[in-house]
Structures are given as structure tokens and as C-alpha cells.
Amino acid sequence: MDSFDLIVIGAGPGGYVCAFRAAQLGLAVALIDKRATLGGTCLNIGCIPSKALLHSSEHLAFAQHHAAEHGLKLGSIEIDLAALMQRKDAVVAKLVGGVAQLAKARKITVVTGAASFDSANTILVGEQKLTAKNIVIATGSAPVELPFLKFDGKTVVSSDDAIAFDSVPKKLVVVGGGAIGLELGSVWSRLGSDVTVVEFLPKIIATYDDDIVRTFTRLLQKQGLKIETGAKVTGFAAGALTAERGAEKLSFPADKVLVAVGRRPFTDGLALDRVGIELDEKKRVKVDARLRTTAPGVWAIGDVVAGPMLAHKAEEDGVAVAEWIAGKAGHVNWDLVPAIVYTDPEVASIGLGEEGAKAKGLAVAIGKFNFAANARAIAAGNPDGFTKIIADAKTDKILGAQILGHNAGELISEVVTHMEYGGSAEDLARTIHAHPTMTEAVKEAALAVSKRAIHAL
Amino acid sequence: MPLLEVKIPPMGESISSGVLAKWHVANGAVVKKDQPLFELETDKITSEGTAESAGKITFKIEAGAEVKIGQVVATIDTDAAAAAAPTPPPVATATPEASAKEAPPSPAVRRLAAETGIDPATIPGTGKAGRVTKGDMLAATEAQPAAPADSPAAAPSVVKPAPSTGERQTRKKMTPLRARIAQRLVAAQQEAAMLTTFNEADMSAVIALRAKYQDDFVKKNGLKLGFMSFFAKAVVHALREVPAVNAQLDGDSIVENHYYDIGVAVSTDRGLMVPVIRDCDTLGMAGIEKSIAEAAKRARDGKITLADLEGGVFTITNGGIFGSMLSTPIINPPQSAILGLHAINERPVALAGQVVIRPMMYLALSYDHRLIDGREAVTFLVKVKQAIEDPARLLLSI
Numbered sequence: 007m008d009s010f011d012l013i014v015i016g017a018g019p020g021g022y023v024c025a026f027r028a029a030q031l032g033l034a035v036a037l038i039d040k041r042a043t044l045g046g047t048c049l050n051i052g053c054i055p056s057k058a059l060l061h062s063s064e065h066l067a068f069a070q071h072h073a074a075e076h077g078l079k080l081g082s083i084e085i086d087l088a089a090l091m092q093r094k095d096a097v098v099a100k101l102v103g104g105v106a107q108l109a110k111a112r113k114i115t116v117v118t119g120a121a122s123f124d125s126a127n128t129i130l131v132g133e134q135k136l137t138a139k140n141i142v143i144a145t146g147s148a149p150v151e152l153p154f155l156k157f158d159g160k161t162v163v164s165s166d167d168a169i170a171f172d173s174v175p176k177k178l179v180v181v182g183g184g185a186i187g188l189e190l191g192s193v194w195s196r197l198g199s200d201v202t203v204v205e206f207l208p209k210i211i212a213t214y215d216d217d218i219v220r221t222f223t224r225l226l227q228k229q230g231l232k233i234e235t236g237a238k239v240t241g242f243a244a245g246a247l248t249a250e251r252g253a254e255k256l257s258f259p260a261d262k263v264l265v266a267v268g269r270r271p272f273t274d275g276l277a278l279d280r281v282g283i284e285l286d287e288k289k290r291v292k293v294d295a296r297l298r299t300t301a302p303g304v305w306a307i308g309d310v311v312a313g314p315m316l317a318h319k320a321e322e323d324g325v326a327v328a329e330w331i332a333g334k335a336g337h338v339n340w341d342l343v344p345a346i347v348y349t350d351p352e353v354a355s356i357g358l359g360e361e362g363a364k365a366k367g368l369a370v371a372i373g374k375f376n377f378a379a380n381a382r383a384i385a386a387g388n389p390d391g392f393t394k395i396i397a398d399a400k401t402d403k404i405l406g407a408q409i410l411g412h413n414a415g416e417l418i419s420e421v422v423t424h425m426e427y428g429g430s431a432e433d434l435a436r437t438i439h440a441h442p443t444m445t446e447a448v449k450e451a452a453l454a455v456s457k458r459a460i461h462a463l
Numbered sequence: 464m465p466l467l468e469v470k471i472p473p474m475g476e477s478i479s480s481g482v483l484a485k486w487h488v489a490n491g492a493v494v495k496k497d498q499p500l501f502e503l504e505t506d507k508i509t510s511e512g513t514a515e516s517a518g519k520i521t522f523k524i525e526a527g528a529e530v531k532i533g534q535v536v537a538t539i540d541t542d543a544a545a546a547a548a549p550t551p552p553p554v555a556t557a558t559p560e561a562s563a564k565e566a567p568p569s570p571a572v573r574r575l576a577a578e579t580g581i582d583p584a585t586i587p588g589t590g591k592a593g594r595v596t597k598g599d600m601l602a603a604t605e606a607q608p609a610a611p612a613d614s615p616a617a618a619p620s621v622v623k624p625a626p627s628t629g630e631r632q633t634r635k636k637m638t639p640l641r642a643r644i645a646q647r648l649v650a651a652q653q654e655a656a657m658l659t660t661f662n663e664a665d666m667s668a669v670i671a672l673r674a675k676y677q678d679d680f681v682k683k684n685g686l687k688l689g690f691m692s693f694f695a696k697a698v699v700h701a702l703r704e705v706p707a708v709n710a711q712l713d714g715d716s717i718v719e720n721h722y723y724d725i726g727v728a729v730s731t732d733r734g735l736m737v738p739v740i741r742d743c744d745t746l747g748m749a750g751i752e753k754s755i756a757e758a759a760k761r762a763r764d765g766k767i768t769l770a771d772l773e774g775g776v777f778t779i780t781n782g783g784i785f786g787s788m789l790s791t792p793i794i795n796p797p798q799s800a801i802l803g804l805h806a807i808n809e810r811p812v813a814l815a816g817q818v819v820i821r822p823m824m825y826l827a828l829s830y831d832h833r834l835i836d837g838r839e840a841v842t843f844l845v846k847v848k849q850a851i852e853d854p855a856r857l858l859l860s861i
Contacts, residue, residue, distance in 0.1 A: 401598025402597050403596065429596075
């Protein structure tokens with residue numbers, strides 16, 4: 007029986023960060039994962055491989071469609087898909103290797119295998135028994151499977167497979183117009199697929215404001231993606247995905263169907279009922295405000311509990327729990343978790359949107375600024391999109407921001423920082439932003455909140 | 464000294480005992496109502512015990528002790544709550560508050576400070592760790608007491624440059640108003656045996672009350688809830704408690720007043736005027752604010768009449784809007800006393816053995832010792848202070 011101060015089940019961003027922080031605070035930690043490589047879904051089959059594919063395919067799109075503008079004559083461009091995938095694998099290998107090295111340097115005991123609860127402080131991994139006063143469940147999530155469209159790994163696939171096709175599908179239908187569906191749809195569209203995105207709600211990326219979504223949809227369509235909204239998928243038969251839009255019957259021929267309708271919290275095989283760990287109505291592990299489960303000494307973080315299913319949120323959960331376990335003051339600001347869609351252009355958000363704020367009855371002042379008026383965006387050839395800041399009409403406090411544009415994900419960061427300190431739009435506008443950068447568009451949107459943008463009327 | 468018992472609450476039928484895992488407050492601290500006090504661990508669940516009332520807490524058991532349901536684990540001295548008016552909540556404890564004070568004000572706050580003359584250090588902050596935000600500055604700007612001068616920069620001491628004829632002096636006749644003011648000020652000092660007694664008031668309760676109810680007040684009344692209505696009501700309250708101050712000497716008779724017309728000093732270009740707000744005891748807060756605003760406007764527009772200036776029983780003067788920390792006001796004859804209010808500055812003060820930062824204001828009561836003795840003057844000022852520090856006293860007339 008191996009005894010530790012802390013056992014972490016799941017070595018994704020939530021789990022491994024929790025383990026690393028706990029080790030920093032002097033705890034003896036065991037980190038368990040089913041997979042031989044650390045990093046969970048994010049590093050192995052999620053965030054990282056998809057970003058590698060997105061960047062590779064963005065370069066392709068540039069070479070094909072924009073190189074000529076820059077005076078570059080590239081002749082005919084060939085795609086070596088195997089090499090592209092090898093690069094993606096190398097990126098993943100580098101990162102999971104890095105996590106393993108850090109775990110080793112921090113003297114964390116890494117155990118490979120499927121974990122289950124024997125008691126509230128004992129975990130079984132195969133024949134091995136591990137005990138600890140504190141256990142953290144960080145088992146993450148898995149793709150949601152539609153009952154009438156089950157995954158077969160070949161024709162009906164999840165994102166797990168869509169990052170590793172061995173050939174470019176001729177016709178790819180993506181079910182679900184959220185971040186994952188749009189990102190992977192973009193990748194394969196750039197690589198040559200005929201891609202149709204079928205979304206149930208009236209708009210794609212439905213949590214974003216209408217103005218952002220309208221412009222974004224138009225830009226994706228210009229890139230060749232077909233977007234079908236308000237369509238309820240009914241099945242896949244004879245090589246075509248069937249759907250309904252009201253009374254209208256739709257049919258989308260497809261060689262492959264990528265189902266990306268969301269992810270479900272993953273607790274299979276943990277034997278939680280054995281130790282009285284309760285789940286909520288959405289099968290997430292039930293936790294209190296300090297991420298404690300209904301079993302004393304057992305905590306849960308990341309995708310497996312409520313909150314945005316994002317790697318950085320899981321990381322913050324992990325740090326906070328490690329700090330609470332070590333008797334320190336942990337803290338997560340769940341109200342300020344940025345979200346990004348890594349298409350081109352990217353879409354990023356923080357806090358309340360215009361519609362969200364109005365739904366709460368808040369009086370808001372909005373400032374917007376088009377990248378088409380930003381010097382750097384024009385020089386770099388990224389004029390699409392705009393920045394949008396939502397502030398309280400009376401106190402000018404920044405309530406949220408949404409950005410559609412190249413590198414929106416990097417640009418949103420400064421708004422998050424200002425919001426952490428209760429900053430106003432004026433505070434952001436009076437902070438110097440280097441010229442020429444895309445960040446000036448964020449500053450101008452802040453100025454626009456009080457109708458004082460310099461580079462727009 | 465009413466002591467409230469802090470007991471372990473019932474937790475469910477099968478739970479009869481637990482462990483008081485940790486105290487969230489220090490022994491002897493002044494706690495607020497509903498503040499989390501301790502963490503209780505039982506077989507089934509961990510929960511928090513909260514304070515049913517504000518006051519000074521005294522532990523009866525240590526952290527880590529086994530406790531039974533219903534056991535008394537601490538007492539709260541609810542009288543001690545009165546001395547510790549609640550501060551507008553900063554996000555964390557004393558150390559982050561200190562760091563918020565060291566943190567430079569944000570750009571918008573700096574701009575507003577420069578434009579309005581309001582020092583951010585005098586305003587309670589609602590930002591991270593107590594930082595002052597733009598919203599806090601905007602609220603403070605609107606709330607400046609309604610007996611304004613045109614701007615702090617127009618203080619009477621600004622010397623106009625000599626005319627370009629090269630003379631080293633210029634000569635102007637005193638206006639009748641200024642001559643009359645001068646005469647009355649001298650007469651007041653010569654007639655009365657005048658001296659000043661001082662006290663200080665923690666403004667946090669009033670500041671918190673205004674922050675909490677400002678929006679509703681404006682919505683209902685169409686104007687802002689300032690500080691002057693609180694001061695006026697505190698004075699009425701104190702006059703009731705110490706009627707000797709609401710009296711005048713007339714020859715060899717003592718005239719006791721049974722009404723509450725309070726003069727509010729207004730500084731105008733033409734000079735100092737003290738329009739009287741009638742029957743402050745019957746006016747509500749909105750009524751007082753409205754009356755002061757109207758009187759100040761009439762004073763500035765030169766529309767004040769003699770009738771407006773007569774009949775007051777007491778005067779309030781606010782030098783704080785110009786930045787005065789402390790002063791010895793001169794009585795407005797034939798009244799027997801005058802209350803001077805000053806700038807609200809954040810100062811470290813000792814509270815229950817701890818050093819805390821509070822928005823403090825000095826109070827000065829100049830009074831006629833021929834009529835009012837020291838004990839009465841001091842008591843009067845204490846009553847004003849108490850009413851300002853704990854506005855509930857106005858409601859309860861204690």
C-alpha cells in the first residue's frame with residue numbers, strides 16, 4: 007500500500023497542474039492517468055493537436071489565397087497530409103514529454119492505469135492500492151454521442167478521430183456549430199474538404215453577441231464553409247446526414263460526419279457510488295464552493311464539475327484545490343474565464359456580452375472598433391472583424407468584451423486583467439498601447455464606449 | 464452588557480456532534496451580522512456557523528475541539544457593535560487593504576481626482592482589495608455636500624494680480640454685506656464667552672448608507688442624498704437631548720427655543736451667508752437636501768432675503784469642502800452655538816485593540832459659555848458624533 011498526501015486522478019491540465027502546485031507546497035503526490043502519456047485530452051487529443059492542425063492549415067490557406075498579393079509566386083502547392091500529421095504528433099510529443107519531465111523533477115509518483123475508489127481515501131489501480139488523506143478527481147470529459155448517430159470511428163466520428171484522418175474527406179458534415187466543430191471544420195475545409203456545419207440553434211457560437219456572430223458567419227462562408235442553422239439532425243443513412251428545419255426536410259451527403267455537440271463529464275469506472283460521491287442532474291460531480299465532493303477528503307476539478315469546460319479553468323481549479331489542501335487561501339474567479347474559438351479570424355470573449363448584460367437588466371455603454379481601421383491589421387493583411395467592449399453605463403466598469411479578429415485570443419487577455427481589478431473602460435483607454443499593434447483596436451473600443459475613439463467617427 | 468450565545472446549530476437528525484475545525488475570526492474581533500465565524504466538520508458534511516448579531520466575539524473553545532449540537536462555543540457582546548460601524552466591504556483582509564493603499568490609483572481615478580479635487584484616499588474603494596474605482600470617484604463627485612462654493616480654487620485667499628498701473632496696493636470700499644458680516648463676527652466674539660470643544664466622527668456608516676440607498680433615493684426624490692441631511696438630523700437629535708444648547712441670552716433672560724430652524728452656512732462670491740432651513744425636525748432627509756439646495760441656489764443668485772437669514776436656533780458650517788481639517792467657527796448671533804464640520808480623511812484609528820483605517824471627520828462646537836456649560840457642550844457634541852457614526856440612533860431617538 008502506497009501512502010501519499012494527495013492522489014490526483016487524471017493528468018490533464020486540471021490534474022497535472024493540481025499535482026504540480028501541491029508538490030510546490032511540499033505535499034507527496036501521486037498522479038494517475040489511464041493514458042501512458044500525461045496531459046489528458048487537452049495535450050493528447052484536444053486543444054494542442056487541433057491548434058497544430060489549425061496553424062498548419064492556416065499557412066496553407068495563406069499560401070494558396072494570399073501569397074500572390076504579397077508578390078510571392080509559389081506555383082502549385084501540394085499537401086503531404088502524413089507530414090502534416092507527423093508535425094502535429096511531434097508537437098504533442100514535445101508537450102507531453104515536457105509535462106512528464108516536470109512531474110519527475112517534482113518527485114511526483116506517476117501511475118498509469120484506470121483508477122477506482124476502494125474507500126474515500128484508497129484508490130485501486132489494477133492490483134495497486136494507493137492511500138491519501140486527500141484525493142482529487144480530475145477525470146475530465148468525453149465527446150457527447152448522439153444516440154441515433156453513434157460513433158464508429160470511421161464514418162461517424164468525434165473530435166478524437168477528426169484530428170487524425172489519414173486522408174482528406176471529400177464531403178465532411180459537422181454536427182454542432184460550437185468551437186470544436188468550427189475549428190476542425192475549418193481545418194478540413196482548408197485542406198480541401200467540402201464542409202457543411204449543421205447547427206441546431208439559430209446561430210453558431212450561440213453564447214456570443216449577434217453582431218459578432220453575423221460577421222463571423224459571413225467570414226466563414228467566404229472561406230467556403232456552408233453554415234446551416236436552426237437545423238435539427240435526425241440521422242445518417244445512405245451516405246447522407248438528415249435534418250429538419252421546422253417542416254423542411256434537409257439532406258447533406260457526407261463521406262464523414264463529425265459530431266461535435268458538446269462534451270460530457272467523465273466518471274466511468276471510478277466507482278463513485280461506492281464512497282458516496284454524488285453527481286448532479288448533468289452527471290457532473292457535485293461539489294461545494296470549495297470544490298469539495300460529498301465524500302470527506304475528496305475534491306473534484308475541471309470538466310468533471312460545473313463551469314466552463316476549458317483547460318485554463320481546470321488549471322485554476324487545480325491550483326486552488328492544492329492550496330486549500332495545503333491550508334492556504336486558494337481562489338478561482340469563475341466569473342472571469344476567457345473563452346476562445348481558434349478559427350481564422352479567432353473569436354474571444356470575457357465576462358458579459360451586450361445581450362447577457364441587458365438580460366440582467368444592466369444599463370450598458372458599448373464601444374466597438376473595426377480592425378479595418380487598425381494600422382497593423384491593414385499592414386499585416388488581417389482587416390476582418392472588430393473589437394467590442396461592454397461597460398456599465400453609470401460607473402464605466404468593464405462588464406465584458408468580445409473580439410472577432412486575428413489573434414483575438416491573445417488580445418482579450420488585457421481586458422481580463424483590467425476586469426480583475428474592477429477597471430473601467432476609461433482605465434483601459436488611458437493605458438498606453440504600443441503602435442502599431444492590433445491591441446490598439448482594444449484601446450479604441452474602450453474609447454468608443456464614451457464616444458471618443460480617435461481613429462473612427 | 465447583552466451577551467449573545469453562539470451555539471452549534473442542529474445539522475440533521477443523525478448528527479449529534481462534530482469538530483469545530485477552525486475559527487474564521489480572531490478571538491476578541493468585532494464581527495458583523497451574518498459574518499462566517501467557524502467551520503464545523505461532522506461525519507456527513509462540513510458547514511459554517513455565522514454570527515446572528517454584530518458585536519465583539521469571545522471564544523469559549525479552541526479550534527479543533529469536539530463539540531456537541533447546541534453547545535455554546537462563543538459569546539458576542541452586541542454593545543460592542545455600536546462602536547464599530549461597518550466599513551464598506553473591501554474584498555480581503557487588512558494586508559490586501561494596505562496593498563490597495565500602496566497601489567497607484569488607476570488612470571481614470573487620477574483624471575477624476577485632478578478634475579474634482581477629491582482625494583481618492585478619502586473614499587472607500589469597492590475595487591479589488593479595496594481599490595478606489597472610477598465608479599467610486601463618480602459617486603463621491605455627485606455626493607459633495609450641497610453647500611458648495613463655486614470651486615475649491617475660488618478660495619477667498621486667491622490674490623488677484625495688481626493692475627498694470629504698477630501700484631502696490633488697490634483700495635475698494637467694503638460692500639454693505641461684507642461690512643455687516645464683519646461687524647457681527649466681532650460682536651459675537653466680544654459678547655459671548657466663546658470657546659470650542661472638539662470631537663471626531665467615523666463617517667463609514669453614513670458613507671455606507673449613502674452608497675447603499677443612493678439609487679433608490681435619487682429615483683424617489685430626484686436629487687442626491689448628501690451628507691448635510693445627516694448632519695442636520697444629528698444636530699436636531701442632539702438639540703433634543705441637550706436643550707440647553709437650543710437657547711439664547713436676551714438681556715438677563717434665558718430664552719428656550721422649542722423649534723428647530725437650522726442655519727446652513729453658504730459661501731458665495733459676495734460673502735458668507737447663512738440661510739435658515741425651517742423645522743428640520745419635521746423635514747425628512749429629502750426635504751432637508753431639497754431645502755439646502757434651494758437655499759444655496761438663492762444665495763448664489765443673490766436672491767436671499769433678510770427673512771431667510773433670521774430666526775435660526777443653531778448653525779452648521781462645513782469647511783471640509785475646502786479641505787479644512789479642523790477649525791474654531793465663530794457663533795452666529797443671537798445663537799449660542801455653531802457646529803463646524805470638516806474634511807473627511809482616511810486615518811488610522813485604534814478599534815478594539817487593532818489599527819484600522821477609517822474615514823474620519825473632526826467636529827468642532829463653538830459655544831457661548833455664559834449660557835452653556837462645558838458638560839452640556841461636550842455631551843451635545845458626543846450626541847452629534849454618535850448619531851453620525853450610527854444613524855440608527857436617529858431612527859430610535861437614542
